[in-house]
Amino acid sequence: RKEVEQDPGPFNVPEGATxxxxxxxxxxxxxxxxxxxxxxxxxPKLLMSVYSSGNEDGRFTAQLNRASQYISLLIRDSKLSxxxxxxxxxxxxxxxxxxxxxxxxxxxxxP
Amino acid sequence: xxxxxxSSRYLVKRTGEKVFxxxxxxxxxxxxxxxxxxxxxxLRLIYFSYDVKMKEKGDIPEGYSxxxxxxxxxxxxxxxxxxxxxxxxxxxxxxxxxIDGYTFGSGTRLTVV
Numbered sequence: 001r002k003e004v005e006q007d008p009g010p011f012n013v014p015e016g017a018t019x020x021x022x023x024x025x026x027x028x029x030x031x032x033x034x035x036x037x038x039x040x041x042x043x044p045k046l047l048m049s050v051y052s053s054g055n056e057d058g059r060f061t062a063q064l065n066r067a068s069q070y071i072s073l074l075i076r077d078s079k080l081s082x083x084x085x086x087x088x089x090x091x092x093x094x095x096x097x098x099x100x101x102x103x104x105x106x107x108x109x110x111p
Numbered sequence: 112x113x114x115x116x117x118s119s120r121y122l123v124k125r126t127g128e129k130v131f132x133x134x135x136x137x138x139x140x141x142x143x144x145x146x147x148x149x150x151x152x153x154l155r156l157i158y159f160s161y162d163v164k165m166k167e168k169g170d171i172p173e174g175y176s177x178x179x180x181x182x183x184x185x186x187x188x189x190x191x192x193x194x195x196x197x198x199x200x201x202x203x204x205x206x207x208x209x210i211d212g213y214t215f216g217s218g219t220r221l222t223v224v
Contacts, residue, residue, distance in 0.1 A: 004153075043201060043215035044154070087153065098144065098169070099203075099213060103153035 003027055003100050006088050010106035017078050021105050023071040023088030030100075033064055035073045036087040038104065044087055047073075078109045114138070115204050115216035123222045130189040132219050134202030140214075141207030143185035145169075145177065147198040148218075154201065160185055161207070192223045 006023045013019050025033075033050035048055065050062040050071055061074040071088055088102035118133035134143065142161055146154040146169075156169030158177040166177050174196060178186045185204075189196055202216040 041218075043217050045215070046213070097142070097205075098156055098159060099154075100156075101146075101154040103151055 001026060002103070004088055004090055004102040006086075006102035006105050008105070009085075010108055012108045012110060013078055014110055015078060015080060017109075018074065018076050019078055019107060020075075021073045021086055021088070021107075023073075023102055025069050025071070025088075025090045025100075027090070027092060027100075028069065029092045030069075030090040031092045032090070033062075033071050034089040034091075034099075035060075035062060035071075036089055036101075038085045038087060040084075044101075047086070075107075078107075080109050080111065083107055083109045115202055115214050117200075117202050117216040117219050119219050120217065121220050121222075123224060124189075124192050126193060126223055128189075128192050128223075130192045130221065130223075132187040132189075132200055132202075132221070134185045134187070134204075134216055135183050136185075136204040136214070137183065138204070138206075138214075139182065140204035141182070142205045143179065144203040144205075144213075145175075145185065145187045146201045146203065147171070148201060149198050157187065192221075194223050197221060197223045 004025050035047040036044040037047040038044040050064045054063045059076045063072045085104040085106045087104045115136045144159040145157045148154045160166045160179045176188045200219045205213045
């Protein structure tokens with residue numbers, strides 16, 4: 001079983017749609033959680049950290065459920081420019097702080 | 112802004128060649144990492160380093176070695192390149208302490224023929 005698993009993609013949605021990505025992790029000692037965004041043929045870039053209480057950044061909302069070891073990312077009012085691959089990432093101090101990546105979910109927003 | 116620079120964007124090498132992938136960061140970060148990214152598998156950690164001359168194996172170190180002689184430079188070495196090492200290679204760095212603040216280089220797409 002992979003340490004971090006994500007919804008299989010691709011997700012094809014129209015502009016303005018709301019889309020949700022899910023992610024589960026297997027290491028209960030995981031302590032920090034992130035969503036990264038990766039554009040085609042580019043490097044991953046941090047989209048947002050995920051906090052226990054949930055957090056929002058504009059159209060993006062991240063949620064964490066430690067009991068279920070589950071992370072989500074909600075994108076509201078999706079734009080063409082949101083088209084990318086979204087990577088769920090976890091890390092923990094007992095793994096030396098190294099990032100563990102999910103395989104990513106591709107999002108394609110159509111006009 | 113932190114800059115992580117990888118020496119080559121695209122590289123084509125022959126089977127059996129020794130290959131060096133170079134990564135340089137300009138913000139005095141202690142920690143540096145090498146990942147490879149393959150379709151359906153995501154990013155997988157090859158090696159990382161917490162300090163000069165220190166190295167730790169990641170999840171898939173077989174067929175690779177690394178060198179960190181200077182703080183700003185972390186090299187990935189393929190001793191004898193094989194076709195299954197065709198991949199996108201990504202270098203990252205972050206400050207010491209804490210578990211965030213990663214910055215990635217733009218990647219090297221290596222093809223072994």
